[in-house]
Amino acid sequence: MRRLDVMFPSEGCECVAWLYLPEGTRPAPVVVMAHGLGGTREMRLDAFAQRFCEAGYACLVFDYRHFGGSEGEPRQLLDVTKQLQDWKAAIAFARMRADVDGSRLVIWGTSFGGGHVLTTAADNHQVTAVISQCPFTDGMASSFAVPPWTYIKVTARAMRDQLGAWLGAAPVTVALVGKPGATALMAAPDAESGYLQLVPKHSAATFPNFVAARFALQIIRYFPGHKTPRITCPVLFCICDPDTVAPTYTTLRHALRAPKGEIKCYPYGHFDIYVGEAFERVVHDQISFLRRTVPLN
Template sequence: MLRLDVEFPSEGSKCSAWLYLPESQNPPPIIVMAHGLGSVRGMRLDAYAERFSELGYACLVFDYRHFGDSEGMPRQLLDVKKQLQDWKAAIAYARTHKGVNGRRVILWGTSFSGGHVLSTAADDLHIAAVVSQCPFTDGVASSKGVDPKTSLKISGKAIKDLVGSWVGAAPVMIPTAGPPGSVAMMTAHDCESGYLQLVPTDSVKSFPNYVAARIALKIMAYAPGRKTPKIICPVLFCLCETDTVAPYEASYYHARKAPRGEIKIYAEGHFDIYVGSAFERVIQDQIEFIQRVVPLN
């Protein structure tokens, strides 16, 4: 297995990525992967990619613009439209790379990107398969778990950030994950500890646990789950029953509408399936699905 540091263009900026190339006589299918809300590829995506690559699949694991090692100013700007553009750019790069089979592209997304892959696959009829892990499918459903007083405070910061962006002011930042009752994007009891456990040990002190607040004004309107009826390729939905970020009920409702959807349900919470025994269960289900619907030969 070979892991290369690569870059690809997206709307005039460069996205940084890891390209995993397994030893293979024939160009392998490629799995395109990215993380969730405010996260970067180093937050356990390598654990998934290594397992897929060991089986013989290529993987392209990228950071969105404005995050991680990718270009884009201001930093920590979370924008749905831009991230969907980055997905299209990553797929275009994968399809033209000589070392892989560009006609057999699989999308893998988790949390916020679990919604992005649904939206992307609905618009791209040539995607071979999708894995959507604890997906964000409905902004309204996710917002119901936030205390109204907290929502009001977040909205105030978001409006200030948006208005400031019109005159070139520095972004108003808000924590991505914080303790219950704090003003942060995710504040359920398991969010701060669950989110930060994914950060590599040597990066914890320097990790930017914040995003530009303006995303809070758009996130409620984002409902990628509504596109599931339009996805024609096989889709594996990995849903967590006690998910405090992407509510299980909403995700299950949308997953059932995918024509070729398959649903796996786990008793864990949103951040549990990245580590430990829960990770082992979910990765085995994903491996079985990928090998069955997009075999190497």
């Protein structure tokens, strides 16, 4: 396989991406991929992309604006509308390339990105198939999974940040992950160790474990699971049970409403699915789904 460093425009900024191309002369179906809450492509998405490419599929793995190697100021600004725009731009870029088969296009998202692919597929009927891994589907359910005192502290910081943004001030930030009781977006017992294990060792010391706090005012109003009945293509839901970030019961309820949904449940936590035995099981199922729904010939 080959891995190319590429860029594509999104709303006046450049998003960076890896383009994986499998062996062979014929353009292959392409899987467009992105991460979850504050994640970048270096956080184990390369492991999934390599397996898909070995199976014969091209992959476009991108960083959202404001994160990783992509442009966008201020840094670490997590905005639902902007990220959905980035998905739209990534799909358009993949469809225009001659070295992949953009007419057979799969979107793959994990965690918060797992919610984005559901929203995107419901609004874009050119998508051939969807893989939604441990997806965020319901802002209310995920917010109620956070201890009340933590939620109050995060919301207070978010309101300060939003007010400052209106006045042109620098962002007020909040931690992405922390220990139980910390003022963080994710503070479940498995969150800090599970999330940070995905950061490559070479960047662990400099990884920005924070985002602009105003995002907490958006998350409670985002319900990608509500759009599952409108998705007309096949969808594979890879659901963790138990899941401390995207509550399992709520995810299952939304997944069952997808007309062509296929559900796989795994006895692992939200952050376990990227490594070890859990990774091997889920990537095997995802490749099987790709071969059935988007065959190579």
